[in-house]
Amino acid sequence: MNVRRLSPPATRCSYNPAMIEITFLGAAETVTGSKYLLTAVDSRLLIDCGLFQGLKELRERNWHKLPVAPSSIEGVVLTHAHIDHIGYLPRLVRDGFQAPVWCTDATADLAELMLLDAAKNQEEESEYANRKGYSKHKPALPLFDERDAAAAIKLLRRVERGKWFSPREPFHMCYHDAGHLLGSSSIEVEVRSGGAARPLRIVFSGDVGRQNAPLYHDPAPPPACDYLICESTYGGREHAEEHVLDQLAEVVQSSIARGGVMLVAAFAVGRAQQLIYLMRILAEQKRIPPIPVYLDSPMAIKATRIYLEHARDHDLSDSNVVDLDNFLSSPQVKLTTSAQESKAINAVGGPAVIISASGMMTGGRILHHLRQRLPHPRNTIVLGGYMAPGTRGRMLADGVKRMRMHGGEVPVRAAIERMSALSGHADHSELMDWLSQLPAPKQTFMTHGEIPNALALAEALRRDRGWNVTVPRMGETFALEAAPS
Numbered sequence: 001m002n003v004r005r006l007s008p009p010a011t012r013c014s015y016n017p018a019m020i021e022i023t024f025l026g027a028a029e030t031v032t033g034s035k036y037l038l039t040a041v042d043s044r045l046l047i048d049c050g051l052f053q054g055l056k057e058l059r060e061r062n063w064h065k066l067p068v069a070p071s072s073i074e075g076v077v078l079t080h081a082h083i084d085h086i087g088y089l090p091r092l093v094r095d096g097f098q099a100p101v102w103c104t105d106a107t108a109d110l111a112e113l114m115l116l117d118a119a120k121n122q123e124e125e126s127e128y129a130n131r132k133g134y135s136k137h138k139p140a141l142p143l144f145d146e147r148d149a150a151a152a153i154k155l156l157r158r159v160e161r162g163k164w165f166s167p168r169e170p171f172h173m174c175y176h177d178a179g180h181l182l183g184s185s186s187i188e189v190e191v192r193s194g195g196a197a198r199p200l201r202i203v204f205s206g207d208v209g210r211q212n213a214p215l216y217h218d219p220a221p222p223p224a225c226d227y228l229i230c231e232s233t234y235g236g237r238e239h240a241e242e243h244v245l246d247q248l249a250e251v252v253q254s255s256i257a258r259g260g261v262m263l264v265a266a267f268a269v270g271r272a273q274q275l276i277y278l279m280r281i282l283a284e285q286k287r288i289p290p291i292p293v294y295l296d297s298p299m300a301i302k303a304t305r306i307y308l309e310h311a312r313d314h315d316l317s318d319s320n321v322v323d324l325d326n327f328l329s330s331p332q333v334k335l336t337t338s339a340q341e342s343k344a345i346n347a348v349g350g351p352a353v354i355i356s357a358s359g360m361m362t363g364g365r366i367l368h369h370l371r372q373r374l375p376h377p378r379n380t381i382v383l384g385g386y387m388a389p390g391t392r393g394r395m396l397a398d399g400v401k402r403m404r405m406h407g408g409e410v411p412v413r414a415a416i417e418r419m420s421a422l423s424g425h426a427d428h429s430e431l432m433d434w435l436s437q438l439p440a441p442k443q444t445f446m447t448h449g450e451i452p453n454a455l456a457l458a459e460a461l462r463r464d465r466g467w468n469v470t471v472p473r474m475g476e477t478f479a480l481e482a483a484p485s
Contacts, residue, residue: 019039019040020040020480020481021038021040021477021480022036022039022229022477022478023037023039023476023477023478024445024447024476025475026048026052026061026474027048027231027447027448028447028471028472028473028476029451029472029473030054030058030449030450031084031233031388031448031450032050032051032054032058032084033052033058033061034047034048034049034050034079034085034448035047035048035049035050036204036229036447037068037073038189038202040171040191040193041169041193043074043168043169044073044074045074045077045167045168046076047076047077047204047229048077048085048206049076049085049086049088049089049092049101050082050083050085050086050088051083051088053083053084053360053362053391055388055389062088062091062143065095070092070096071096071098073092073099074167075100075101076089076092076099076100076101076102077103077167078101078102078103078107078111079178079185079186079206080107080180080183080184080206081106081107081110081111081114081181081184081269082269086111086115087114087115089115089149089155090118090143090145090148090151090152091143091144093148093155098155099155100157100167101152101155101156101157102159102165102167102173103156103157103158103159103183104158104159104160104175105158105183105310106183106310106313108183109309110181110182110269110303111153111156113269113299113303114269114299115153116146116153117268117299118144119142119144119145119146122143122144123142123145123146125140126139126140159175161175161177162174162175169192170191170192171191172190172191172199173187173188173189174187174188175187175188176188176220177220178205178206178208178209178219178220179210179213179216179217179218179220180206180208180209180216180425181207181209181216181269181270181424182216182269182270182273182307184209185206186203186219186220187204187206188203188223189201189202189203190202200480201223201224201226202225202227202229203222203223203227203228204229205228205229205230205231206231207424207448208230208231208425208426209424209425209426210423210424210425210427211426214244214245214274214278214281215273216313217313217314217315219426219434221434221437221438222434222435222438224439225438225441226443226480226481227441227442227443227444227480228438228441228443228444228445229444229445229447230431230435230444230445230447230457231425231447231448231449232446232448232454232457233386233449234426234427234428234449234453235428235431235449235456235457235458236428236455236456237427237428238427239421239427240420244278244419244421245278245281245282245287247422248419248421249282249287249288251380251382251417252279252288252291253288254380254417255350255380255415256288256289256291256350256351258377258378258379259350259351259378260373260380260414261348261351261352261379262352262354262379262380262382263353263354263366263369263370263373263379263381263382263414264355264382264384265357265358265359265360265383266300266355266356266359266384267357267358268299268300268303269303271359271385271422271424272295272300272303273300273307274424275384275422276293276295279333279353280333283330289351290332291332291351291353292334292348292352293334293353294334294345294348294353294355294356295334295336295355296336296341296345296354296355296365296366297356297357297364297365298337301335301337342365342368345369346369359384359393360388360391360392360393360394361392361393361396362391362392362393367392370403370405370410371410374410374411374413374414375411375412375413376413377413377414379414379415380415380417381396381415382417382419383396383397383416383417383418383419384418384419384423385424386423389450392405396412396416397418399416428457428460432457432460432464435461440467441467441468443470443478443480444461444468444469445469445470445472445478446458446469446471447471447472451471458470458471
């Protein structure tokens with residue numbers, strides 16, 4: 001073991017300025033809430049600043065005060081724009097944070113959209129709780145509001161991938177494509193202190209995408225490092241070997257044979273854009289008929305327009321006919337922005353595809369579509385990607401027969417299809433392959449995974465590679481050994 005466990009920061013008044021430390025404030029023994037606190041010399045940075053999602057006990061952590069004063073954090077560096085990596089920023093600002101937030105250009109554009117939407121959802125949920133009187137807090141308040149989100153957006157600073165920057169001495173950082181989402185990156189960190197023979201090197205994997213995934217470039221291999229913080233969302237689990245186009249074509253054809261509508265739960269940023277691209281390819285290849293595809297998510301529509309502005313971030317090699325200029329121009333793709341247009345889809349009998357958010361079915365327009373479509377066996381509900389415990393998506397994946405929605409019970413009679421090939425996360429074998437050329441770090445920290453998944457990947461690296469691997473607990477602090485003088 002090349003690290004020393006320290007007491008959690010909540011029990012310490014300050015950090016040792018002569019020591020390099022990492023504290024796991026989120027995504028430890030769970031997937032969501034990514035927050036990693038780095039301290040060195042007299043500097044304190046946060047890598048990612050995400051919301052906890054899923055189970056109530058996790059969501060309640062969003063209301064806990066951080067064990068360090070937000071005003072003492074001198075910068076945040078983001079890996080990508082998903083809410084479990086950026087969604088706590090407005091609260092951090094509300095509580096006193098005022099320093100720059102560093103990210104790639106595409107991440108900055110998506111973060112503005114995501115944070116304003118998250119703030120709107122927070123305000124609407126608190127207003128609804130007050131109106132219905134079900135909150136134990138009187139009155140129920142949002143975790144943050146649109147003013148907090150706007151203030152956080154003003155702090156965003158754009159950085160180009162592949163170029164070194166220093167958010168705060170002695171930290172120097174470089175982004176590398178993670179292949180997970182538009183703008184997503186791993187972070188290479190060098191802690192350059194005057195007394196060391198060479199910098200201490202740390203790599204944060206971020207969320208690692210899949211090899212040969214549609215729309216995104218393959219994740220860049222990780223650079224050599226002393227310490228690795230690695231995600232493990234699908235540790236111990238494998239995606240289907242079937243190519244995503246083959247799997248999607250089969251699911252669409254089965255849905256058409258049932259005679260109903262195929263409803264896809266999609267993250268508004270990332271999954272929705274992939275699905276439009278894949279449906280366009282299948283139609284162009286005449287592997288599915290030209291059925292209507294409804295994109296029923298105003299945020300997904302806005303995000304898709306951001307995708308059009310970042311052509312360098314895309315890999316369109318799966319198609320010879322689809323390009324960014326006609327990404328949304330197909331007559332089969334119907335964009336529904338207003339609530340009235342969304343409600344009108346209820347009259348659609350099929351065959352048709354509805355792509356709606358949220359991806360884990362925790363809120364958004366998809367709830368209305370679920371209420372409409374779940375009771376009928378002719379319909380198909382498609383689950384694509386990771387579904388956190390406590391979400392409706394996980395309940396459907398686990399085979400629930402009835403689901404409580406909008407104050408009532410809805411029977412689950414529709415066909416439930418899981419499309420693991422749609423996942424934006426590398427599976428166990430893909431993560432092992434991604435790490436295959438990396439010389440053994442002094443220590444690897446396994447994060448961003450439920451406990452069985454993190455332990456499975458940790459054990460594989462210990463057994464097959466002889467690596468030192470730790471699965472940190474929430475709030476745990478480790479001292480990192482600097483390179484020898």
